[in-house]
Amino acid sequence: MSRDEDVLRRILEAEAARVEVSPDALRSIRARTERRPRWFSLGAVALTAATATAAVVGAFALIPRESAPPDPRTASTPSWSSTFSGTSTANLAIYYVGDDQGRQRLYREFHHLPMRDTSTVTKIGTAVTEMLRPESAHDPQYASAWPTGVRVTDVSISGGTVTVNLSKAPPSTIARQELVWTVAAVVGGDPTVKLLVDGSQYATLRKAPALDTLAALWLINPQHGETVARDVSLHVAGAVFEATAHLKVRQGDVVIDERVLTLSIGAPARGEAKLTLTLAPGEYTLEAYTISAADGSVQHLDDHVVTVR
CATH class of the missing domain: 2.60.40.10 (Immunoglobulins)
Known part of the structure; x- marks a missing residue:
């Protein structure tokens, strides 16, 4: 017997045990049906069948079911966390600032980084955290334009907008672009980046033209x-x-x-x-x-x- 059948059997037995039957119940039922028209008897049978069907359906409704997968249109975006317990990794593009003919321009590196999962939110948080980490660039001629100690406190995505909450504000225009291009490398295209500082709206950012920004x-x-x-x-x-x-x-x-x-x-x-x-x-x-x-x-x-x- 399957688990569902066993649950249904126990539910029906419990319901049956709650019914009290009078000793002369059979005689009373026969007397009532003999006095009533034939159509009522047929209706009673139909009603009894419908009641039994409803009871069975109701009993099945009580049987635990596996949860359906979340609808991606309504599912909430997982929140960012700098801690991880899994063994997921990703090769993420990180943008840094370097000198190009006396001008600050962005240079890109790829870093193979551990993560708690492979969601887009986690990839963004991981990439930005690496970008902010002092002396994280492989090439010593590259550096982050952000001050030491800036932390990623939250990341979320809604439609084409990525919201990044940082502990400090960007010190320069090139720092803003370093953030935007690093986020865009994860999600692709030219996303809108909503920057919060300690939970308060700070700026809405987009990628500047590559010719003016990249090395x-x-x-x-x-x-x-x-x-x-x-x-x-x-x-x-x-x-x-x-x-x-x-x-x-x-x-x-x-x-x-x-x-x-x-x-x-x-x-x-x-x-x-x-x-x-x-x-x-x-x-x-x-x-x-x-x-x-x-x-x-x-x-x-x-x-x-x-x-x-």
Whole structure:
């Protein structure tokens, strides 16, 4: 007998035990039915059947059921927590500030980070927390524009708006953009970021144009400090004149390789270039840069030190 059948049997037995039957009940019932018209007898049978059916249906209604999955249209968004007990991880894009020809611009790194779960809210909270953490950038030439001690106290999502509650206000415009671009890297597109400071509305933010905000050129892969195989996969991105960039590979002061890179598209759009180099084991400095058409000087340099095993 299944669990549901056993529950139903016990419910019906309990109901039956509550009925008190008179000793002359059968004689009284026969006397009443003989005095009433035939249609009533049939109606009584129908009523009795309906009552029994209702009792069974009611009994089934009392049987515990598994909870239905929440409707994503009405389900509440899980709240952010900096603590986690699971083993989830994600490779999250984090934006930092660096110097590009004397101007503060955003550079992107990817950080493999532990999380309590893989929800979008948790990814946003984790990415922003990493962005705020002092000296969290792999490349020492990058840094957070935010002051030390800023905490993420809450994150929520409603439609296309992401609300981030921080313990302190952003100190500059580039700090605001660092936050917005880091959040947008998680959710995609150009979301509206509603910034709260200690629970109070502070500002509503959107991404500024990439040409005015992002570094003109950067090395996406390999990242600074990474250990890689001998076949090194390089990935460069940027918005540069005539889609032309340069790559130099140095070992100490010795130039191992030097070549021109043609990105997929030129400025003002951001293009990309990918290639594979085979290097002997050792430590190398990879430099991506452009050359000024006016004076031949190196511009928009982004360099990473990597180890080939």
